[in-house]
Amino acid sequence: MTVHTPPPEGGRIVDEPMSEALSKRYLAYALSTITNRALPDVRDGFKPVHRRIMYAMHQMRLNPQAAARKCAKVVGEVMGSYHPHGDASIYDALVRLAQDFSQRYPLVDGQGNFGNIDGDNAAAMRYTECKLTAAAVLLMDGIDQNAVDFRSTYDDQDEEPIVLPAGFPNLLANGSSGIAVGMATSIPPHNVGELIDACHLLLERPEATTEELATIVPGPDFPTGGVAVEGHASILDAYETGRGGVRLRARWETEDLGRGVWRIVVTEMPYQVQKSKLIADLADLIENKKAPLLADVRDESAEDIRLIIEPKSRTVEPEVLMESLFKLSDLEVRFPINMNVLDASGTPRVMGLKACLRAFLDHRQEVLVRRAQWRIERVEKRLHLLEGLRIVFLNLDEVIRIVREEEQPKAVLIARFGLTEMQADYILDTRLRQLARIEEMAIENEYKELSEELANLQSLSSSPAKQWKQIGKDLEAVRKALVSPRRTTISEAVDTSAYAPVEAFIPREAITVILSERGWIRAAKGKVEDPSELKFKEGDSLAFLVPAYTTDKLLVAASDGRIFTIGADKLASGRGHGEPLRLMIELDEKADIINILAHQPGGKLLIASKAGYGFVAPEDDLLAQKRGGKQVLNGDLLAALRVTGDHVATIGENIKALIFPIAELPEMGRGKGVKLQNFKQGGLADVSVFNAEQGPEWADGGGRRRNWPDWKDWLGKRAQAGRQGPRGLRKFR
Template identity: 70%
Template sequence: MTLHTPPPGDGDRILEEPLTEALSRRYLAYALSTISSRALPDVRDGMKPVHRRLMYAMSNMRLNPEAAARKCAKVVGEVMGNFHPHGDQSIYDALVRLAQDFSQRYTLVEGQGNFGNIDGDNAAAMRYTECKMTQAAMLLLDGIDEDAVDFRPTYDGQDEEPVVLPAGFPNLLANGSSGIAVGMATSIPPHNVGELIDACQLLLKSPEATTADLMQHVKGPDFPTGGIIVESQASMLETYETGRGGVRTRARWFKEEQGRGGWQIVVTEIPYQVKKSDLVEQLADLIESKKAPLLGDVRDESAEDIRLVLEPKSRNVEPDVLMESLFKLSDLETRFSVNMNVLDARGTPGVMGLKQALVAFLDHRREVLIRRAKFRLAKIEARLHILDGLLIAYLNLDEVIRIVRYEDEPKQKLIAAFALTDIQADAILNTRLRQLAKLEEMEIRREHAELAAERDGIQAMLADDRLQWKLVGEGLRAVQKILGVETTVGKRRSDFADAPAVSAEVSVEAFVVREPITVILSEKGWIRAAKGKVDDPSELKFKEGDKLGFIVPAETTDKLLIFASDGRFFTVDCSKLPSARGHGEPLRLMVDIDDKVKIIDVFPHKAGRKRFLASKAGYGFIMPEDEALAFRRAGKQVLNGEAIVSLEIEGDRMAVVGDNGKILIFGMDELPEMPRGKGVKLQSYREGGLRDAMAFTAEAGATWIDAAGRTREWPDWAQWTGKRAAAGKLAPKGFPTSKRFKPK
């Protein structure tokens, strides 16, 4: 037996082909199936196959709004057995979503029992819940039995299912859709049916209307959970023209007074597709992690309606400021991504804008109208054909009776005698004796005249495009009486507001409550913040081998500036510093600071203040402190060279001391003011470099602090005055051996 001889039996089905070709062909088939039969909705009825099959099965079961509800398990079984050969849970999940008024703008299923809630809780098992169709679902199915749409065989060939529903209203945009296919996805927000129909009427009247014209009626989405849409009209116009974009939605809230100056925020509507329980947990986490410093507490007091209570940390905070900070930090504001990727009438996927989607819907409605009219016309023609035969029988009643009574084959005799068809002859022979009365003849003539008039009207409509579009418009106006903005279900839920007038550059830190803190930085770079003032630094605890490096009083609203020996400034928000309950966090997790550099100075930033910076080489300058702010983790390079001194400018004299023990005092006006650089020479050295510096006023005089922490007067400091860049004179008697004005 050779290597390629197929084995006996079914082995002849084994094919030899390259793996890459086999995989690509099979994956392409899977991708096409996912796109066309699972993930993307049809632009005409806005439905995916599972939803369409659910509606058709419930229609076959006569589960109309007036009927009694049936078990969901029965409906799921019908769908799975007859139309949708997939798991029952996926079918039930789709049915549940159609019944949730917080998921669907216009629910298509009326559920009885537990169908889940906005907290994210699941629905009860299908054996416990019951369902039937809503009036909106009936509008989608209107005409399904009148040849309004094409049918195709089901998966097993035992039955037929509709390719698309007649769709009495633009369900694609009304209820929206979302799905992920292979290589593409769709995300369509829900809209208001009344507004969509107004836009359709505009298109029927003026087919050349632009998207901007349509947006005079369809101003934006209408989410089932309400909320405030803050997306600009210009942005939404671009979204509706291209079919891609996004819509920002905020929670609806109001300020509730509590007396004695107290107040709280009550949230009554949350953004679409946000689970309330997850939102409460998210807000609680923000409080615990101190990322929402204005928020004191959050409570869920919801019953039938949503009621989230947000308590401010201080009654002095403005409600608008509190909510602006929470909108930036939480899902109280979300962005709904819009990607109107749908299947057109030929089953081809593509992104459509608002006008394209509405035009496709109107074309579908026209086709449904024409098909229903032709179906009705065929019924009328068939009935008129029978009535014509009955009228012949009434005109020749005696002869008809004779033939029926005496002839062996009355049907054939009737056909031959009066030129009737089989259908007419059968109708005559099936006529009862009591229908031979004179009144019955009059009724037949009246019915014939009415049907003939209706036939002429339908034929005229089928020959006139303008009349067809007029009837499409009249049908949509009838829908508005059921789902329009004047009805309870059709009233707009989402409102519009201008985009917040907060600059994109304003960060959440601008809303931080001002509280005193003490910043503690250890020698090994661990940083933390203690509330209030630390009275006894000796009680602070550090990791083994570590000790206190800097202790700085500040406030939560401050920006902490950290000056490193490589001449860079780093900025850290005091509100984001870890609590002092533990050892804090390594500073290098917050900024990109090298392990080899030393921290020279730590202080809170003060706008408008100036600092003196100097390098080990003895060069320095005055820098506006605002120039030190760095908005990057890498910091901001300010001083060239190895930094050694950072001083706040207080006075009109500058004293410098070198490693050689010589001191030089010169006027502050000899120092240049610059944002960054090397600076000017401060003091001349034969060897060594700058050790320390001090600023003071000539009027107050100079002092230094000895090793014991005592302040020593320096009455004859003027003897050390000279020009900048001079060598200076040896320090006076009693000057610290550390050669510093203040101990480090």
């Protein structure tokens, strides 16, 4: 029998509260996710996976002039040397860097199928090839010249850069997005020419305001183009605070087909909208009659985007059609702006436009100084060797003799000519034939050029003014290399109030709304003559049958006191079983449907609770704009009836009935109401509204309607106890 001894004191068992242990570990996980996955560095605009892909391709010498290599080779190098995660995530990041519809300035030159704007995936990594683009080379420029710090890789076998030199503001140029624990980032792409012009303004006047920068950078510049309709004030606020958003619309034009016939041609898609999904969504709008102005949509795209939208009537204005589609589909999207990044110290921060550009320029200054120091060291070393060569040239015959005849030529050279060990080694490592051919002019010219370069480098290292001037020159060279006209048009905010709502164009057609006991709703065309012929799912049956028109708004009253609003044109076709009502409104699972009726402008409803309280509510006040409906009654709703008469009849659970004029009830939008009938025990069983001329009716147990000729015997004042109802009266409906 094996005896397991416990670990020694201070061993693997740690005694600490569970809450503290969980908080420590979750905090460590959260920080790791924020810094190593989700948020980009403000200096080079990269997350670790993208930075490692760039560096691995640089190490593989996949420059623009080289032949492309298999993406599988690149992914394997990244995963094996720098990024110990799944190959799928690495390849997805690489593919995105190559997509010209995802990146404003692609950093990977992809050969093969790298996906498309329709949403099709890229081919497997074994089929595709890649290399760096000219823009990527600008981001890597100086990485081999001690421009940035390096750290050990995950296995301590190699080193990787902490940040790239970043020749242009890649964070803003290509944008970034990511979700971490408790925070997220969403940065739109911009035009690099405008960004560099903004950098020049900051170099000239560091105190320049965000408003001044926004005149140079008026807004994002998406790779897929489109029209930004957010408005200057809103974009300026986003640039100032680092948070906001921009509304982006598809670019479209009207194509005249003659004889008054026209159609819409969409030529540019909103950013990150899949064309195939957009077409499917537009087709669904047509199928479900949610886009009454739209007749057809089809895709005629080849290399360029060409999406055809045909109106249902030539009399509709193109602007009205497009405004309706902007509201109903992803032809207009809102791109959020949340400029949450890691600063130079690795701390998450939300930065505005000026702060991001300032951080980039500070990084470029540090890179410039470090590269200058690296070059100074090498120039000084070369000048030192050239001084030795000058001595050799002046005493060439003696040097040759010493090299050929002396047993220890190094020591002799040092002693005879006052050389250093480095100079002596360099001379001895040089072939005799080359020594003989050394020309004094060549040595002097190189010495002079390097001396001038050294003086300039030393002056540059010690003068911030010269450093900023050099940064400006470098940025101007980058601007010429990456110059590209703006693709996204910045437009003023669109006022849609001038356009009629899309409901105004819904054809008015008679329908019958069918709601089942289990909550499935649909709309049949015309009038349902025989409800018994309606078909339902097994175990389901008819609950409500409401005549209406496609232009109506439906009021759905629930037992929890809320009233929901649904457009009749949005109901599923009556051919099938419909769709669950709970998918259209946010109805609590415990709540039941009390009534459903078509809204009548100017109409009124009697709202009554199970506790016996009620009031009259104007229907116009009951319309809800949200799926959550409108809370109308404080209590359990028993009835929501249209006011079609001048008297109210109530019956309690104690079988006592009371009739009183409806004028005794207050008119209000929401609340508890006033007491309808007084009960010693129990509550309200049912309520009805009727006109005194016709008199009330009530339903007996057999489902037949019965008249109540002597109803005036129960006439009284509101809130009275009432008297025993007629024999058989339990409910009015």
